[in-house]
Amino acid sequence: MDAATHHHTDEQLDKLLSKLLANSTPDGTCVIWLGAADPNGYGRIRWNGKAELVHRMAWLVKTGSLPAFNVLHSCANPPCWNGNHLFLGTQLDNVTDMHKKGRARKAFGEEASKAVLTIVQIQEIRVFLEKGYKYTEIGAKYGVCGESIRNIKTGRSWSHVR
Numbered sequence: 001m002d003a004a005t006h007h008h009t010d011e012q013l014d015k016l017l018s019k020l021l022a023n024s025t026p027d028g029t030c031v032i033w034l035g036a037a038d039p040n041g042y043g044r045i046r047w048n049g050k051a052e053l054v055h056r057m058a059w060l061v062k063t064g065s066l067p068a069f070n071v072l073h074s075c076a077n078p079p080c081w082n083g084n085h086l087f088l089g090t091q092l093d094n095v096t097d098m099h100k101k102g103r104a105r106k107a108f109g110e111e112a113s114k115a116v117l118t119i120v121q122i123q124e125i126r127v128f129l130e131k132g133y134k135y136t137e138i139g140a141k142y143g144v145c146g147e148s149i150r151n152i153k154t155g156r157s158w159s160h161v162r
Helices: 010-018 054-063 091-100 119-130 135-142 146-154
Strands: 020-024 031-033 044-047 050-053 070-073 086-089
Touching (some): 050 054, 054 070, 054 086, 119 135, 119 146
Antiparallel strands (some): 020 031
């Protein structure tokens, strides 16, 4: 594994350690980050002028190097920085681990960030499809392309709506 060596000063280490809480979670093993965090709960810290994930910096402190690979949590607890809970993996390993631990949630339908249509509109579109309207005609009415309407008809999208 190719790893870039990043040197840290005692002052940086003190800053990192000052934001750590040595109290344990109920299972008595996780060490929780109390500083800034991203929206997913992963700790963030400024390190050499750059925002870094705390668990990656904990890996740096533990091993002396920062890997090109992802640093993953065996505990599935984003604010945990316990070096004994960290291991290296690829992005595929990270995604697989996330699904295995039940942390993945794929938004679909109206909850998807790029959704243009609503459930009510999908139900209306299905009526137009049953009446034989062309994909492009329906798409124009709802501000989407004919391909989107075809995907609704074939079940490639919005298959959860009946």
